[in-house]
Amino acid sequence: MEMLPQIPTGHTETPTSFPSTWLESSAAPLEIDFGCHRGAFLIGMAALHPGSNFLGIEKQSDRVARCNARAGRLGLSNAAAVTGLGSESLAVLPAACVSVFHLYFPDPWPKRRHSSRRVFQKKFLEEIRRVLRSDGILRIMTDDAPYFAEMRELTRVGWMDSPWDDGRETVLTAFEKTFRNRGQSPHQAALKPI
Ligand SMILES: C[S@@+](CC[C@H](N)C(=O)[O-])C[C@H]1O[C@@H](n2cnc3c(N)ncnc32)[C@H](O)[C@@H]1O
Numbered sequence: 001m002e003m004l005p006q007i008p009t010g011h012t013e014t015p016t017s018f019p020s021t022w023l024e025s026s027a028a029p030l031e032i033d034f035g036c037h038r039g040a041f042l043i044g045m046a047a048l049h050p051g052s053n054f055l056g057i058e059k060q061s062d063r064v065a066r067c068n069a070r071a072g073r074l075g076l077s078n079a080a081a082v083t084g085l086g087s088e089s090l091a092v093l094p095a096a097c098v099s100v101f102h103l104y105f106p107d108p109w110p111k112r113r114h115s116s117r118r119v120f121q122k123k124f125l126e127e128i129r130r131v132l133r134s135d136g137i138l139r140i141m142t143d144d145a146p147y148f149a150e151m152r153e154l155t156r157v158g159w160m161d162s163p164w165d166d167g168r169e170t171v172l173t174a175f176e177k178t179f180r181n182r183g184q185s186p187h188q189a190a191l192k193p194i
Helices: 040-048 061-073 111-117 123-131 144-155 174-181
Strands: 030-035 053-058 079-083 098-104 134-143 159-162 187-191
Touching: 030 040, 040 053, 040 061, 040 079, 040 174, 061 079, 079 098, 098 123, 123 134, 134 144, 144 187
Parallel strands: 030 053, 030 098, 053 079, 098 134
Antiparallel strands: 134 187, 159 187
C-alpha cells in the first residue's frame, strides 16, 4: 500500500503515515481528529461509522502509537493516527480533502503570557479552511470560555454556524467525558465555510 510522506512533526520520534488512498477523490469521506490524544473519540467514531476514514493528528508519538495499536487490535482499517504539530501538519494535505475537522479540547494555555502557544490561530484556521471541502464542517469544543470566545472571534468572518447535532451517532472524547462527569458542559460550535 502506498503511504504518504511523513507529516512534519517537529520531533525526532519514528514517523507515522496513513494510506494515500484516503486522499483520492473517490475515497470515503475523511474526518480529522486534531489532538486525538490516545484515540478514544477517533476509534469510537471509526467503529460507529465504517463508511468514513478517521485520521488523528497528535504531537505526542506515544499517544499516536497507542491509538494505532488499538485500531489494529479492533481491526479498524478506517482509523489511523499520525504524529504532527500544529498547522504544519496540515500543510502536507491537499486542498478540499476533509469532510469533518474535529478540534476538541485543544490545550488552553490559560496564562496570558502563554496564549501565543494556542494552536487555534489565523494560520491554523487558514489551513483548516484550505483542507476542508466546501461542504465540510469544522467542529470545535472546549471547556475554556476565553479560548472559545477567541475561536468564535477568529471565525466570525467567513464561517457560519451549523447545527451541532448532525444526526449522527457519536461518542464522547476523553476530556469531554471527564468534564461531563464533573457536571460541566463544554462550549461547542459547528461551523461551515462560506
Ligand atoms: C487537552 S488534550 C485533548 C484530547 C482530545 N481531543 C480530547 O478531547 O479528549 C489536547 C491534545 O492535543 C495534543 N496537542 C496539543 N497541541 C498540539 C499541536 N500543536 N499539534 C498537535 N497536537 C497537539 C496534546 O498532545 C493532547 O493530546
